Amino acid sequence: MSNTETSPDEMVCGEDSAAELQVLTPRDVPLGGPRAMTVRRTLPQRQRSLIGAWCFLDHYGPDDVSESGGMDVPPHPHTGLQTVSWLFSGTIEHRDSAGFHADVRPGELNLMTSGRGISHSERSTRDTTVLHGAQLWVALPQEARFVDKTFEHYAPPTLEGGTDGGAWRAQVFLGSLLGSTSPVSTHTPLLGAELRLDAGTVLELDVDPTFEHGVLVDTGAVLADADPVAKDELGYLAPGRDRITLRASEDSRVLLIGGPPFGEQIVMWWNFVGRSHDDVVEYRDAWMAEIDGKAAGASSDGPYGLPEGDPERALPAPELPNARIKPRS
Numbered sequence: 284m285s286n287t288e289t290s291p292d293e294m295v296c297g298e299d300s301a302a303e304l305q306v307l308t309p310r311d312v313p314l315g316g317p318r319a320m321t322v323r324r325t326l327p328q329r330q331r332s333l334i335g336a337w338c339f340l341d342h343y344g345p346d347d348v349s350e351s352g353g354m355d356v357p358p359h360p361h362t363g364l365q366t367v368s369w370l371f372s373g374t375i376e377h378r379d380s381a382g383f384h385a386d387v388r389p390g391e392l393n394l395m396t397s398g399r400g401i402s403h404s405e406r407s408t409r410d411t412t413v414l415h416g417a418q419l420w421v422a423l424p425q426e427a428r429f430v431d432k433t434f435e436h437y438a439p440p441t442l443e444g445g446t447d448g449g450a451w452r453a454q455v456f457l458g459s460l461l462g463s464t465s466p467v468s469t470h471t472p473l474l475g476a477e478l479r480l481d482a483g484t485v486l487e488l489d490v491d492p493t494f495e496h497g498v499l500v501d502t503g504a505v506l507a508d509a510d511p512v513a514k515d516e517l518g519y520l521a522p523g524r525d526r527i528t529l530r531a532s533e534d535s536r537v538l539l540i541g542g543p544p545f546g547e548q549i550v551m552w553w554n555f556v557g558r559s560h561d562d563v564v565e566y567r568d569a570w571m572a573e574i575d576g577k578a579a580g581a582s583s584d585g586p587y588g589l590p591e592g593d594p595e596r597a598l599p600a601p602e603l604p605n606a607r608i609k610p611r612s
Contacts, residue, residue: 304510305519307331309342320351320414325499325517327551334497334519335542336471338364338422338551342499342515344415345372353407353414359598360570360587361397363428363549363556367475368393368405369456369538370416371501379403380588383434389416390477392437392456394467398423398430400569400586402597417499417538419475422549422556427470432588437467449484449531453477460488460539474541480505480531488527488539496520496527496541503535512537553600560607567600574599 307330309323322341332338346353354375368375368387375387379395380402387393387405395403407414423430439454442461455463457475465475474494480486480503490496498507498518505512508528512518520527522544529537550557555566573585574597589597 303521304507304512305331306510306512307517307519309515309517312341314354314356320346320354322418323515326419326497331519332551333422333545333549334495334540335473336421336424336469336545337419337473337497337540337542338545338549338556339418339420340497340499340517340540341418342501343417344413346414348373348407348411348414351414353411354405355407356405357596357598358402358404358589359554360400360402360566360600361395361554362400362566362586363423363562364397365421365423365469366395366397367419367421367457368395368416369419369475369477370414371536373411373414373416374408375411375414375416376406376408377403377434379432379434380584380590381432381434385434385436387416390438390441390454392435392439392465392467392475394435394437394457396423396430396433396435398428398432400566400588401432402570402573402587402589417501419540420556421469421471421473422545422547423470424545425547425558430470435467437465439463439465444486446485449481451481451484451486452479458541460490471545472542474539476539478529478537478539480529480535480537482531482533482535484529484531486529486531488529490525490527490541491543492525493522493543494541495522495544496539498527498529499538499540501536501538503531503533503537505532505535505537506530552603564603567603570600573597 309325322343326340442453455476573589
């Protein structure tokens with residue numbers, strides 16, 4: 284998914300201090316157009332910019348596509364990151380400049396690695412009536428910033444269990460949890476899982492104590508250890524614990540993400556992750572040159588590989604602000 288804000292913030296993201304549990308409340312962001320699909324953006328924000336290498340989290344739906352118009356994001360670029368698509372309902376058609384064409388379906392991971400540059404489009408399919416899911420980005424570490432563009436798909440098995448209080452179901456799409464390990468490769472250690480808990484369920488999770496974790500509540504309400512996290516909120520848990528206990532007061536679905544503190548400062552602007560203001564200027568200029576070149580009939584590809592066809596449909600980059608990036612606390 285693209286960040287389609289017309290005036291996106293520039294952010295320098297690094298390590299943040301936090302209490303035992305920090306609750307992050309999302310802000311609503313329209314994805315553009317007269318019938319804009321609205322997403323709830325939880326990462327990044329001023330209170331916290333990263334959880335492990337997870338640097339971006341949009342949570343959306345359930346949206347009635349007949350009213351919202353669904354998702355229709357034309358070709359747009361990414362650099363220095365991986366996109367992670369996870370749906371609860373609906374289907375999204377994905378096409379990218381590495382030649383991958385796939386349908387994103389509920390309960391199936393689609394992970395795209397941009398490396399030095401990739402372009403892709405995302406559109407909800409005609410048979411989608413309700414669209415509901417999450418889009419996340421993972422920052423690539425310095426040694427992997429310019430890897431080749433690629434795409435991976437994985438349908439994780441559904442794990443089931445229960446306690447005296449109720450039952451749970453889980454899918455582990457990245458990393459390891461509950462005895463299940465995803466085969467999908469990442470450039471830093473990561474955890475990503477969907478957990479569904481019946482009302483009254485208490486689920487104890489053995490986790491890596493070097494990881495920091497985020498608990499996004501999609502439906503219902505939970506206690507993360509002893510602290511409440513309400514619907515649409517993201518609860519942050521600092522490193523140092525080897526167990527997380529989730530208690531569901533009602534039928535709930537959560538996404539659990541995690542990873543060791545990233546250890547690098549990154550600059551995020553629009554759809555780019557770099558290390559400096561100059562990086563962002565370079566990435567933006569290269570994208571706009573590809574759009575202009577394709578419109579003029581140029582046959583050579585730039586780093587993003589914008590396909591032949593309709594360059595006017597490609598999403599132009601917003602104008603950069605006049606000031607250079609300055610670190611934020």
